[in-house]
Amino acid sequence: MERTFDIESFIKARKQTRVVGDLLHEQATDYLDTLGLLIRPQTIFGEYLQGAPRGSGREAQHAFKEFKSLFENTAGAAPFRLIQELDVPLEILSSTPQLYPYEYDVSLAGRNKPLRVTSPVRWIVGFKGFELQQFRQIIKDPNRSTAELFRFVVHYLMLFYCINRAPGLGRLLLGLRFPVSFEKLTDFGDMPFCVIGSPVTSHLPDEGLILRSTEIAGNNTFEELIDEADVAEMEDAVKERLMKAIAAI
Structure with missing residues (x-):
């Protein structure tokens, strides 16, 4: 979104982003709650x-063997450097999926430290708590607690393994227009995270507007903006597939 907004347009875009982002988050949460089982x-x-x-017995044994390999390859590397082994039976404190903000850092000219940016249309899936x-x-x-770090690593890897093991879940969410992807995030080494997107895109405005906004607000965070035109031009994947099928006859 490489264009300059005036302050009135920016305020309107922020309001639209919050309304649309909240509705998309509510819908994605509803889908995730329904499919959580x-x-x-x-x-x-x-x-x-x-x-x-x-x-x-055989399937559970195979699954645990795969998970143990995933844990050892991920947890033993930076930034975790965990040396604990998985004890059987493994304690899982929560198995209810929940959406957490998708965040990343950007460096801008004129700022001494990176800016933390949040997406209103993408979320990281984790377990509740x-x-x-x-x-x-x-x-x-x-001075972190090794036991606490161990619990977080186990729970996020467990969620990734379970979702990655169920390709039908990804196809179902894609059909609902909330696609699933797997990404590595800054600060977490090679740990894979599950990301849920939405049918709407969001963007960063020009740097000047971002700098003005953060200076006025006095904070180090910024939320991507949703363009009303992107909502108006949303594509219907099912419609497109049907039209292509008809055209091919």
Whole structure:
């Protein structure tokens, strides 16, 4: 969105972004709550998790072996440097998926430190009670609790494994226009995160507007903006597929 806004247009864009972003977040949360049973680790790992019912022995054993390899390759590397092994049965404190803000840093001329940017149309999926912001703080804390870091690493890797194991879930959410992707985030090394998008895009305005806004607000954060034109021009994937099929006859 490389164009200059006046302050009135900026205020209007902020209001539109908040309204649309809140509605999209509500819809994505509703879908995730409905589909949450498809990614419950208890049904995949069975007796390898504390309190879980006994599952299919061979399948559960195979799943835990794969997860153990994923954990060792990720947790043993920077920035975690964990040396703990996975004890069986593994304790999972939460298996309810929840959406957390998708954030990243950008460097702007005239600023001494990076600006933290939030997307109103994309979210990180984690388990309830394991906020991504808290995870980031634990990693940066030189006096962090190793046990707490271990819990966060296990829960985020567990969620990734469960979602990645269910490709039908991704296709279903894509059909609902909330696509799933897997990404690596700054500060988290090679750990893969599940990201849920939406049918609307958001952008950063020009740097001058960002600098003015953050100076007036006196903070170090900024939210991407949604353009009304992007909402008006939203494509219908199902319609497009049907029209192409008809045209091919």
